[in-house]
Amino acid sequence: MDNKKKIGVGLVGLAALGAAAAAYLYRKGGEKDRAKIKGWVLKAKGELLENLESSKELSQERYHELVDKATKKYGHAKKATAPERKRLQKDLKSAWSKIAKELKS
Numbered sequence: 001m002d003n004k005k006k007i008g009v010g011l012v013g014l015a016a017l018g019a020a021a022a023a024y025l026y027r028k029g030g031e032k033d034r035a036k037i038k039g040w041v042l043k044a045k046g047e048l049l050e051n052l053e054s055s056k057e058l059s060q061e062r063y064h065e066l067v068d069k070a071t072k073k074y075g076h077a078k079k080a081t082a083p084e085r086k087r088l089q090k091d092l093k094s095a096w097s098k099i100a101k102e103l104k105s
Contacts, residue, residue, distance in 0.1 A: 041088060044074040048092065058103065060096050067092045 048070040055062065067089055075085035 040074040040080055044070040044088065045092075047073070052099075058099070060100065063096050063099065064093055 048066055051066045051070070052058065052063070055066075071085050071089050071092070074080075075088070
């Protein structure tokens with residue numbers, strides 16, 4: 001993947017990850033959890049973006065592995081609940097379709 005393509009994927013990834021994190025933090029009933037969750041969600045998202053940018057090849061399987069790794073690492077470190085981690089994983093994994101479209105263009 002050339003540098004121009006990596007930058008494009010990174011930008012699309014950042015936008016998708018930002019949307020997923022916002023949806024997670026501002027969902028109905030999320031007010032109580034927002035302060036507790038925000039830090040680890042942002043750290044996990046940042047690590048995922050770094051890993052996306054440094055990946056030589058990116059497939060859906062690899063992307064999902066990176067999502068799982070980041071959410072597991074930061075979710076456990078910050079004592080997030082299993083439902084919180086699963087929700088973030090689901091939201092981040094759903095961003096793959098946008099990333100895949102950018103990779104094809």
